[in-house]
Amino acid sequence: MTRTAIVTGAARGIGAATARRLASDGHAVAVLDLDEAHCAETVAAIADAGGEAIAIGANVADAAAVADAVARVEAELGAPTILVNNAGIIRDNLLFKMTEDDWDSVLSVHLRGAFLMSRAVQVHQVKAGWGRVVNLSSTSALGNRGQANYAAAKAGMQGFTKTLALELGRYGVTANAIAPGFIVTDMTRSTAERMGIGFDDFIAGAAAEIPVGRAGYPDDIAAAASFFCSDEAGFVSGQVLYVAGGPRA
Structure with a gap:
C-alpha cells in the first residue's frame, strides 16, 4: 500500500538513504531539509528509480515552518502517515568549553524539531488509524566525551519515543527509535x-x-527504518534498536 512519508534531514547521509529506501518500498516521500535546494539530489535519485518525491525546505525547530511543510506535503503527496525524525546537528565540545548556543541549538533541532514534526503529523496518523514514527537516537545517548549536548538530545529522543508509543498506540500508531553507532x-x-x-x-x-x-553505512540504518515503517512491525512499538555492529560497552 502506498503511503506518504516525511523524512527530515534527508538531503544527505542517513536521511537521504532512508528517503530512498522508503521510496523503494513504494511510499511517496517528502525529502525535508533546511535548504530545499540541497534536497534535489535525493529527490532526483528517487525519481530516477521510478519513485515519487518532493523537496521541502524547512527549519524543523520553527513551529510555523513545520506547519507549512506538513500542509504542503498533504497537498502535493497526500496526508503523511510515516515520519522519520532524522534532522540533527552537532556542536561538540568539552563541557567547560561548551557555549549556551552550542547547547540550545543541538537540543532545539533534535528534540524541539522531533516534537514539532510529530505533533503536526500525528493529526493525520490518528485520522487514518495508522501511522509510523521513527526517531533517530544514537549510541551517544549512553554518554560520549565532548558531546554533553548531543548525548542529552539523543537520550531525550528515546524517552520521547517511548512516550509517543504510549500515547498513540491506541490509534494504530507505532513509535520506535534507531540508535546508530x-x-x-x-x-x-x-x-x-x-x-x-x-x-x-x-x-x-x-x-x-x-x-x-x-x-556502518547509511543504508544499514535505512534498512532498520524500513522495517519499523512496515505493516509487519505493527506489534513493535516503544523500542530502541541499536544498529552499531555489536553491543556498546
Missing part, C-alpha cells in the same frame, strides 16, 4: 577533520572496535 557520513567526516585525523584512519580505528569488524 559509527556510521560513515559527512558528519563523521567533519568530526575526523576537527580531530585532525584522516578520514580513512578514523574509519579504520572505529572499525577495529566494532565486533562485526566494519563501520
Whole structure:
C-alpha cells in the first residue's frame, strides 16, 4: 500500500538513504531539509528509480515552518502517515568549553524539531488509524566525551519515543527509535577533520572496535527504518534498536 512519508534531514547521509529506501518500498516521500535546494539530489535519485518525491525546505525547530511543510506535503503527496525524525546537528565540545548556543541549538533541532514534526503529523496518523514514527537516537545517548549536548538530545529522543508509543498506540500508531553507532557520513567526516585525523584512519580505528569488524553505512540504518515503517512491525512499538555492529560497552 502506498503511503506518504516525511523524512527530515534527508538531503544527505542517513536521511537521504532512508528517503530512498522508503521510496523503494513504494511510499511517496517528502525529502525535508533546511535548504530545499540541497534536497534535489535525493529527490532526483528517487525519481530516477521510478519513485515519487518532493523537496521541502524547512527549519524543523520553527513551529510555523513545520506547519507549512506538513500542509504542503498533504497537498502535493497526500496526508503523511510515516515520519522519520532524522534532522540533527552537532556542536561538540568539552563541557567547560561548551557555549549556551552550542547547547540550545543541538537540543532545539533534535528534540524541539522531533516534537514539532510529530505533533503536526500525528493529526493525520490518528485520522487514518495508522501511522509510523521513527526517531533517530544514537549510541551517544549512553554518554560520549565532548558531546554533553548531543548525548542529552539523543537520550531525550528515546524517552520521547517511548512516550509517543504510549500515547498513540491506541490509534494504530507505532513509535520506535534507531540508535546508530559509527556510521560513515559527512558528519563523521567533519568530526575526523576537527580531530585532525584522516578520514580513512578514523574509519579504520572505529572499525577495529566494532565486533562485526566494519563501520556502518547509511543504508544499514535505512534498512532498520524500513522495517519499523512496515505493516509487519505493527506489534513493535516503544523500542530502541541499536544498529552499531555489536553491543556498546
